[in-house]
Every structure is written in structure tokens, then in C-alpha cells.
Amino acid sequence: MTTKHGNSVKAAVAVRKEIIITGFGGQGIVLAGQIVGKAAGLRDRKQSTLTQSYGPEARGGACSAQVIISDQAIHYPYVRKPDILICMSQGGFEKYGGLLGENSILIVDQDLVNPPEARCAAFFSIPATRLAEEMGRKMMANIVMLGFFTAVAGAISTEAARQTVTESVPKGTEELNLAAFNKGYDYGAAVLKGRQKKAEGKKGAL
Amino acid sequence: MTFTRDFDETSRGMDELKIVLFVCNWGPHAALQTLQDQDRDIPHQVRMIRIPCTGRISKTLLFKAFERGADGVALIGCTPGTCRYGAGTYTAERNVEGARGILDLLGLGKDRLRLATFLPEEASPLLDFLNDFTDQVRGMGKSPVTPVPLKQPAHDGRRNTAEVLKAHDVYACQDCGKCSSACPMALSGRPYSPRAIANSIIAGSGNTPAVVNDVWSCLTCGICYDRCPSAVDFPAFIREMRCVQKASGKSGHEAHEGFFQSLMRAMTSPDLRTQHWKCLPEGIRTDQQSKTLFFGGCAPYFDEFFRRHLDVHTSDILADSLRLLNFFDVTPALLPGERCCGHDLLWSGDRENFLRLARLNVEAIEKMGIEEVVTACPECYRSFARDYPENGVPVNFRVTHIFDLAEKEIDKGAVGFEALDRSLTFQDPCRLSRMEGRADLPRKLIDRLRVKGFREMQDRGVSALCCGNCAWTGCDGYTKALQVKRLRQARATGSDLLVTACPKCQIHLRCAMEDPLLGKEIGMDLMDLTSVIARTIRWE
Ligand code: SF4
Ligand code: SF4
Ligand code: SF4
Numbered sequence: 001m002t003t004k005h006g007n008s009v010k011a012a013v014a015v016r017k018e019i020i021i022t023g024f025g026g027q028g029i030v031l032a033g034q035i036v037g038k039a040a041g042l043r044d045r046k047q048s049t050l051t052q053s054y055g056p057e058a059r060g061g062a063c064s065a066q067v068i069i070s071d072q073a074i075h076y077p078y079v080r081k082p083d084i085l086i087c088m089s090q091g092g093f094e095k096y097g098g099l100l101g102e103n104s105i106l107i108v109d110q111d112l113v114n115p116p117e118a119r120c121a122a123f124f125s126i127p128a129t130r131l132a133e134e135m136g137r138k139m140m141a142n143i144v145m146l147g148f149f150t151a152v153a154g155a156i157s158t159e160a161a162r163q164t165v166t167e168s169v170p171k172g173t174e175e176l177n178l179a180a181f182n183k184g185y186d187y188g189a190a191v192l193k194g195r196q197k198k199a200e201g202k203k204g205a206l
Numbered sequence: 207m208t209f210t211r212d213f214d215e216t217s218r219g220m221d222e223l224k225i226v227l228f229v230c231n232w233g234p235h236a237a238l239q240t241l242q243d244q245d246r247d248i249p250h251q252v253r254m255i256r257i258p259c260t261g262r263i264s265k266t267l268l269f270k271a272f273e274r275g276a277d278g279v280a281l282i283g284c285t286p287g288t289c290r291y292g293a294g295t296y297t298a299e300r301n302v303e304g305a306r307g308i309l310d311l312l313g314l315g316k317d318r319l320r321l322a323t324f325l326p327e328e329a330s331p332l333l334d335f336l337n338d339f340t341d342q343v344r345g346m347g348k349s350p351v352t353p354v355p356l357k358q359p360a361h362d363g364r365r366n367t368a369e370v371l372k373a374h375d376v377y378a379c380q381d382c383g384k385c386s387s388a389c390p391m392a393l394s395g396r397p398y399s400p401r402a403i404a405n406s407i408i409a410g411s412g413n414t415p416a417v418v419n420d421v422w423s424c425l426t427c428g429i430c431y432d433r434c435p436s437a438v439d440f441p442a443f444i445r446e447m448r449c450v451q452k453a454s455g456k457s458g459h460e461a462h463e464g465f466f467q468s469l470m471r472a473m474t475s476p477d478l479r480t481q482h483w484k485c486l487p488e489g490i491r492t493d494q495q496s497k498t499l500f501f502g503g504c505a506p507y508f509d510e511f512f513r514r515h516l517d518v519h520t521s522d523i524l525a526d527s528l529r530l531l532n533f534f535d536v537t538p539a540l541l542p543g544e545r546c547c548g549h550d551l552l553w554s555g556d557r558e559n560f561l562r563l564a565r566l567n568v569e570a571i572e573k574m575g576i577e578e579v580v581t582a583c584p585e586c587y588r589s590f591a592r593d594y595p596e597n598g599v600p601v602n603f604r605v606t607h608i609f610d611l612a613e614k615e616i617d618k619g620a621v622g623f624e625a626l627d628r629s630l631t632f633q634d635p636c637r638l639s640r641m642e643g644r645a646d647l648p649r650k651l652i653d654r655l656r657v658k659g660f661r662e663m664q665d666r667g668v669s670a671l672c673c674g675n676c677a678w679t680g681c682d683g684y685t686k687a688l689q690v691k692r693l694r695q696a697r698a699t700g701s702d703l704l705v706t707a708c709p710k711c712q713i714h715l716r717c718a719m720e721d722p723l724l725g726k727e728i729g730m731d732l733m734d735l736t737s738v739i740a741r742t743i744r745w746e
Pocket of ligand 3: 462674675678713718
């Protein structure tokens with residue numbers, strides 16, 4: 001698959017998933033990585049690892065979280081070829097975009113990342129930061145993105161993701177974060193549905 | 207042979223067919239006279255009513271015979287070209303065609319109504335027709351319509367004026383006049399004032415012809431309630447007063463000779479199996495196992511009734527609603543034999559029959575195991591969500607207006623709209639915008655559309671002007687003036703499409719546009735918001 005508007009997500013689903021989440025420091029990238037790893041490990045009963053890297057200046061600088069999920073023991077925790085690359089900054093894409101393979105899924109924040117034609121199986125975008133802003137919390141863009149990722153990538157189960165979000169966010173913000181998660185999740189489900197409809201040749205209601 | 211023997215005479219069995227003949231006094235009556243002079247055997251099921259001209263028998267009168275229990279009705283007139291008054295026979299043809307359409311939608315079968323014409327010398331053909339028609343009706347069996355008493359029982363909770371005044375706390379009125387100064391009826395030039403009506407009724411003059419008349423002129427649009435500092439719910443008060451008046455035998459001002467009230471009363475028959483879903487266009491997916499039901503309402507009947515006259519297509523709203531639901535992957539069930547929600551019966555003082563409809567609807571819906579009822583008509587929405595429970599018919603399902611459903615689905619994202627090269631203005635339906643306080647909802651949706659422009663009318667939202675008629679009551683020159691005023695407001699926005707959200711707003715405003723003197727000045731394209739959405743929505 002060489003187009004960035006790939007058709008099938010299923011092609012990329014495998015027992016082992018290597019995931020990179022990138023963005024700036026302060027966007028909650030590492031927390032997002034932790035939630036994915038915890039959801040897979042503690043709730044979905046799989047193996048998972050998390051490594052993180054920061055650029056020289058933590059806040060505002062480049063930042064990434066690398067998660068591996070597998071049914072079997074994971075011996076090497078660094079991602080070589082991401083099955084899923086989530087970019088919440090252009091810089092993150094510049095840095096990791098080259099690792100994409102033809103079976104990878106690329107997910108970006110639509111307003112922050114503008115990828116050129118990338119080699120991947122499927123391309124998804126969501127205005128995560130804008131949606132979070134509309135909900136009154138720009139800070140929750142990572143959780144919106146997490147919901148979207150959960151819906152389109154099929155790497156972790158929805159229930160595991162929701163529960164882990166509630167357990168991982170500061171006390172008192174659970175409801176808001178869940179709402180953000182659902183926002184992203186619904187958006188993802190709508191995107192998948194829209195693609196399916198278009199593939200069936202149905203664009204509108206008439 | 208007597209012409210006017212009543213149906214419920216005891217000499218005839220309950221199962222006996224009842225066939226009504228409206229016979230024109232001219233040609234066919236002469237033929238009939240010949241039959242009688244010759245002592246020919248006229249089928250005994252037939253009861254005859256002599257009329258001056260078939261053109262005078264409106265769709266309403268034809269239908270009322272069925273409402274009152276007729277199994278078959280024949281309109282017998284003069285051969286085309288021989289009508290004494292000129293166009294009688296042609297008018298009769300049109301009316302019979304329209305009424306047959308309605309009978310079909312109702313599931314009675316159009317063949318229960320026929321038009322036949324005869325010359326004075328055609329006695330034998332007339333007899334043949336009567337025999338043939340009687341056989342045909344016999345073949346169809348008795349009509350499923352069971353006549354209901356027109357007169358309301360004089361008891362049933364709040365049935366007298368004092369109780370109604372108390373229940374709606376009309377005594378709280380401070381006589382400040384805010385209601386009258388906002389009331390569109392008063393502003394349309396009618397000598398009319400809600401507070402004056404309230405005060406007269408409090409003072410015990412509720413039975414004077416002037417007050418009775420005013421009670422029936424109110425549009426129950428609710429602006430007065432919105433403005434009233436004492437929260438006197440005038441529309442609800444008027445509604446109850448109409449029930450009181452009906453119970454004491456006073457009739458209201460029903461538009462179209464009460465056709466729609468007749469239609470709704472006919473729908474209270476438990477054995478009726480309406481057929482109005484049969485005419486759905488192709489490609490719409492429904493699923494009788496679904497837990498979501500789409501309740502359509504009476505639009506198909508409106509289209510049939512106004513077909514010749516207004517050329518309305520309000521059932522497009524139903525088809526477009528279903529397409530929109532399908533777009534969102536909702537494949538709803540439809541209620542076989544769906545009846546009217548009863549809104550107009552309740553608001554025109556007939557609570558008894560409203561309750562009959564409400565119980566039949568709720569029972570049928572619950573039997574299907576439905577969890578959510580979606581409606582596109584603000585009146586159906588209001589009836590199910592509010593009036594049923596408030597009148598003692600609880601519902602065990604969610605009631606959702608399709609705008610809420612659409613807004614929720616669109617808000618999930620990935621959905622956009624195709625550009626529409628029109629500029630829009632919006633007519634608020636009073637049952638949704640004002641009475642439910644949801645004026646923001648249609649506007650949110652309009653905001654999402656990609657249109658040339660959207661401009662509000664001078665009066666909008668909770669202050670919007672009524673379309674000029676509610677529950678098919680009180681249509682007159684003043685309501686017409688109100689409609690003209692509204693259409694002028696719409697035109698003044700410079701828009702080229704008036705978006706409505708209630709099938710009746712469309713009908714009443716379209717009716718005003720037929721004014722031969724003002725037509726050009728106030729004419730405008732109309733489309734329901736659901737249709738605008740369904741026709742432009744796209745997956746992105
Ligand atoms: S409900 Fe409307 S028409 Fe009736 S009195 Fe109030 S403002 Fe006037
Ligand atoms: S606005 Fe209310 S208080 Fe004022 S006159 Fe009207 S009903 Fe009475
Ligand atoms: S305004 Fe027209 S459509 Fe409405 S009730 Fe009056 S005559 Fe009928």
C-alpha cells in the first residue's frame with residue numbers, strides 16, 4: 001500500500017504491535033504511552049513495555065513514547081518498525097515518519113501535522129487539540145487522541161482503555177478525561193464508518 | 207322508502223352493512239324516483255341523503271360518513287356536462303379522488319367510496335350500480351372504523367372552569383398586559399387579548415359567545431406564557447377550557463370543516479390497520495426487530511388532502527428522516543398501522559379521543575419491545591414526551607427528536623455537508639422552539655450546513671411568530687394576515703429558502719402564498735430542515 005489514504009486497517013493488525021507516540025513535551029505524550037501500555041498489560045492481559053525519550057529541553061521539545069504490546073514475552077523494548085505511529089507534532093513526524101512501513105498505520109493531529117505522501121497501510125487524522133479546546137481543556141488533547149487511536153487501530157480494547165484512563169488521570173478529572181476519550185473514540189468510529197460507506201459507494205443520505 | 211333512517215335503528219343487526227348515498231336532486235334523483243315509482247328492489251342496506259349538487263359534498267363530508275360508521279359511500283351526480291351549476295360534477299370527481307386516497311392510507315380501501323353519474327332516464331343503470339356497489343362493499347366486509355361519541359362525557363378530572371382556573375393558577379395574573387402586547391393574534395389586528403379572556407373567565411363570563419369565540423381563536427403558540435411575569439400558562443389553560451367547552455356541547459372553529467379531527471377520531475378504532483407506510487420510496491432500510499422506532503405522523507394524509515390545492519409534499523420529510531437515520535446506520539422499525547399522535551385532538555378540546563389514540567399507540571409500540579421512539583414532527587415529539595405522561599399515559603421508551611439524534615451523530619465528527627447554493631432563514635415550530643425551549647437546536651444544525659448565508663427573521667427563537675394555525679383550529683382572515691406578516695419577515699431577510707421544521711408550518715405558510723394578490727410578494731421556496739440535512743450530508 002503506498003497511498004496515505006489506505007483502505008483496510010485489518011491488514012496491519014498482528015499479534016505484536018509496536019507503537020510510537022510523538023509530540024512536544026507537555027502534551028501528555030508519555031502519559032498516553034503509559035495508558036496504552038497499562039491497558040494492554042493490566043487489562044487486556046498481554047505483555048507490554050514502555051520506553052520514553054525527551055529532547056534536550058523537556059517542555060516544548062520533541063518527545064516520544066514507545067510501546068510494545070505482544071502476546072509473548074518482549075525481549076527488546078525499542079521500536080524498530082512502528083506498526084502504529086501517532087504524531088501530535090510536525091517535528092515528531094519528521095523524526096519518525098521514515099520508520100513507517102507498508103503495513104504501518106499513521107495517525108496525526110490534523111491541525112498540527114501535515115505529512116507528505118507517506119508509505120503506510122492506513123492514514124488517519126483527527127483535530128484532537130481543537131476538539132479538546134472545544135471541550136474547554138486543551139490539555140486533554142492526548143486523551144482525545146487516545147480515544148481515536150483505540151477506535152481506529154484496534155490495538156487495545158475499548159474497555160481496558162477507558163478503565164485505564166480513569167485510573168491514570170488526576171483525581172477529580174476522571175469524568176472530563178472520559179468525555180475527552182469518548183470524543184476521540186466516537187470520532188474514530190465515525191471515520192471508520194464513513195470510509196466503509198464510501199467504499200460501498202455511499203457518500204450521502206440520498 | 208325513507209331517506210333519512212338512522213344507522214343505529216334497532217330493527218337492523220349490528221353486522222348489517224351501512225351504505226350512504228349522496229344523491230343529487232337533479233338528474234339522478236329523477237332516475238331514483240322512477241325506480242321507486244316502479245317499485246324496483248333497491249338494496250336495503252342503502253340509505254339516501256338528497257343533496258343540491260355533488261360539488262357541495264366536500265372531502266370532509268364524504269369522510270364524516272365513514273367516521274360515523276358507513277361501510278360504503280356513493281356520491282351520485284349528474285352526467286358530466288349536465289350539471290345545473292356548471293362545475294359540480296368536476297368538483298365531485300376531484301373530491302372523491304382525494305377522499306379515496308385518504309381511505310387508502312387509512313387502510314379502509316378506496317373502493318368503499320365511488321362516484322357515479324346518471325341522466326334522469328337512466329333508472330336501470332342506477333339500479334345496476336347500486337346492486338354492484340352493495341356487492342362490492344359486502345365483499346370488502348364491514349369497515350374497521352367504530353364510531354366514537356362526538357360529545358364529551360361531562361366528567362374526567364378537571365372538567366369545570368373553576369378547576370381549570372385553579373389548576374393553571376390563572377388567578378396569579380397581575381393584569382400587566384405583557385401577554386396581550388406580544389400576542390400575534392392581537393397584533394394581527396383582531397380585537398383580542400389573552401388577559402381579557404382570562405379575566406372574563408375568572409369573572410364568570412366564560413360562556414358568552416365572544417369569550418367562547420376567543421378561546422377558539424388562540425393559536426396556543428405560547429408567546430404570552432414566555433412573557434408572563436406570573437408564569438400563567440395560557441396555552442395550557444386554553445387547551446383545558448376547550449375541553450370544558452367541548453364537554454358542554456360547544457363546538458370549536460375547526461379548519462377544513464373539521465376534516466382532520468374526523469380523521470383522528472376515525473383512527474381511534476382499534477381494528478384499523480392504516481397503510482400509510484406503504485408508499486415509502488425505494489432504498490430505505492427498516493427493520494421490524496429494531497429497538498428504535500421511527501414515528502412518522504400524519505404527513506401522508508396532509509399530502510393527499512392538499513394534493514390538488516397546495517401541492518404539498520410533507521411526506522418527503524418522513525422519507526428524508528428515514529434516509530438520514532440510515533445514513534447514521536440506524537435501521538428503525540416502523541409501526542404497522544401507525545395512527546396519529548393525537549396532538550390536535552387534545553389541543554382542540556377532545557381529550558377523550560386523544561387518550562384513546564395515546565393508549566393505542568403506546569400499547570402497540572411497547573408490544574414491539576421498542577426502547578426509543580424517534581420523531582421528526584415537533585407535535586408528535588411533544589405529545590409522546592410530554593402530553594401522554596401528563597395525561598396519564600406513561601411511556602416506557604425514550605422519545606428523541608431527530609434533530610437531537612442528528613446533532614449528536616454529526617458532532618462525533620467525520621461528517622460534512624455538500625455546499626448548497628441557497629440563503630436560508632428559519633421558521634421556528636412553536637412546539638419545539640418555544641414550548642420545549644429548544645430554539646438553539648435547529649440553529650446548531652443550520653450552522654453546520656454549507657450554505658450561502660443564514661439570516662434570522664425579525665421575530666425568531668422564543669419570540670418567533672406562529673405559522674398562524676394550531677391543531678387545525680381558527681383559520682380566518684386574521685390568521686391569514688399573520689401568515690402574510692411572517693412571510694414578509696422571511697422575504698425581508700433577503701433569503702431564498704424558508705426552512706421549516708414542522709409539516710404544518712409548511713402547509714399553512716404555503717396556503718398564504720396562494721393569495722392571488724400577494725402571491726408574488728410573499729412567495730418563497732420552503733423546505734424542511736430534516737430534508738435539507740438529508741440532502742446535503744456527506745461522509746468526509
Ligand atoms: S398562545 Fe399565542 S395566540 Fe394564544 S393568547 Fe398566547 S400569544 Fe396569543
Ligand atoms: S402577562 Fe401574565 S400577568 Fe401579565 S396580564 Fe398576561 S397573564 Fe396576566
Ligand atoms: S391556513 Fe390554509 S392550510 Fe392552514 S388551516 Fe387555514 S386554510 Fe387550512
